[in-house]
Amino acid sequence: MVKCNVCGGVYEQKLADGTMYFHACPPLSEAEIRTQLQQKTLQLTPAQQKLLDDAAKLDADPNAPKVDRSRVDQAISSLTIERPNKRDENVAGVGAPGQPAVQKSPGTGVTKI
Amino acid sequence: MPDSAYDATRGRWTARGQGLLDGTETLRLTVWNGAPTLTVRLSGRVRGTDGRIVPFVETLIPTTDRVATILDRGMPEGELLGVSARVSVGTSRDGWTYATIELGTGSGGQFQAYDVLAGDCITATRRVSWPGSGLRGPLDAAGVIRSITGSTPAAGAEIAESVPTGARWELLAFGANLVTSATVANRGPAIVLDDGANVFFRGPMNVNEVASGTFLNYWSEGLLVSAGAPNNIVNGSLPANNRLGAGHRIRTVTQSIQAGDQWGTVQYLVREWVEGG
Numbered sequence: 001m002v003k004c005n006v007c008g009g010v011y012e013q014k015l016a017d018g019t020m021y022f023h024a025c026p027p028l029s030e031a032e033i034r035t036q037l038q039q040k041t042l043q044l045t046p047a048q049q050k051l052l053d054d055a056a057k058l059d060a061d062p063n064a065p066k067v068d069r070s071r072v073d074q075a076i077s078s079l080t081i082e083r084p085n086k087r088d089e090n091v092a093g094v095g096a097p098g099q100p101a102v103q104k105s106p107g108t109g110v111t112k113i
Numbered sequence: 114m115p116d117s118a119y120d121a122t123r124g125r126w127t128a129r130g131q132g133l134l135d136g137t138e139t140l141r142l143t144v145w146n147g148a149p150t151l152t153v154r155l156s157g158r159v160r161g162t163d164g165r166i167v168p169f170v171e172t173l174i175p176t177t178d179r180v181a182t183i184l185d186r187g188m189p190e191g192e193l194l195g196v197s198a199r200v201s202v203g204t205s206r207d208g209w210t211y212a213t214i215e216l217g218t219g220s221g222g223q224f225q226a227y228d229v230l231a232g233d234c235i236t237a238t239r240r241v242s243w244p245g246s247g248l249r250g251p252l253d254a255a256g257v258i259r260s261i262t263g264s265t266p267a268a269g270a271e272i273a274e275s276v277p278t279g280a281r282w283e284l285l286a287f288g289a290n291l292v293t294s295a296t297v298a299n300r301g302p303a304i305v306l307d308d309g310a311n312v313f314f315r316g317p318m319n320v321n322e323v324a325s326g327t328f329l330n331y332w333s334e335g336l337l338v339s340a341g342a343p344n345n346i347v348n349g350s351l352p353a354n355n356r357l358g359a360g361h362r363i364r365t366v367t368q369s370i371q372a373g374d375q376w377g378t379v380q381y382l383v384r385e386w387v388e389g390g
Contacts, residue, residue: 004264007266007267007270008266008267008270009264009265009266009267009270010264010265011262011263011264011265012262015261015262016262017149017259018149018150019147019148019149019177019259020177020178020277021261021262022275022277022278023264024273024274024275024362025273026266026270026271026272026273026364027271027273027364028270029269029270029271029366029367029370030366030367030368030369030370031269031270031370031371031372031374032269032270035372069368069369073368073369077366077368080307080310080312088275090275090277090278090359090360091178091179091180091277091278091279092278093180094180094181101176101178101180
């Protein structure tokens, strides 16, 4: 069992049936995006920032139709933001003779637990 | 005499003289394998210029990561009478290990194919052979049913599973438990399928998953989206007969997920094929 040093995901690299398992970090969750926006540690693209700004304007507009869930929260849910330096163990290409295949992205590695 | 003949018993055309060798040819076995470690046996017979029939046997241990593993064998002058490949050690199933046998010249990166003699999925009992087998693509196989345990994400993070390089999946069912923290909010899980970047399917649950609960979420082909959650079991739907290519992802996206919420017990059922390069 190992723990990904990037996302904290826990997994077996070899499954019970003997096959290989290839972990890939998930994009940021809504909770993680919210936290990083509050901490101002997340850099959105101009298009993503506009999406949130437009949603915030509508949320503040008393004439806008009422919604159960704020438009900013809805907009955050629609974002796909990958983790910086995400790990992706999937094979990118054949390795040198006798060497394992090349991973797409090693991230910062894993810790055995 | 015609240049080729149709072998009705085997259902394929055979070129006259296809097995003639001038001593410069290479016989290449290429295997794409997703099954646990196994050995592939290549065997055949050659009639030399002196008329003697000489058998040959080679073995290849393909990698288990679905990347092509290659065995090149120089051939003597004469005639290739027949060649076949099968799994000799280990277990595979139809769709998990694909092999092609080619005749060409050169080896390694310099190999130039003249002919693809045969191509098919192989197991311990099902071999690919020339003459005999036709050419069947890896996706023509029945596919292998696999139950996969996924990664358990950190608290407050989502699930993401990716289709491995060289694989094609049909996602049959996906299950995961969401243990919600005491923070009051209505969590709304959805399963999301994307191509590695762009979302092409969202399958939401129709039930709010409230604070301090353990919700057993299941998505499946043919399942109706549940209106309620008896015993905290929540059902959602997947596209029927879906196909996911290498690098595509299966993810959860949970509206109002809280930092203390925990996804876990990630288990899913797929039908898998190797794509065979």
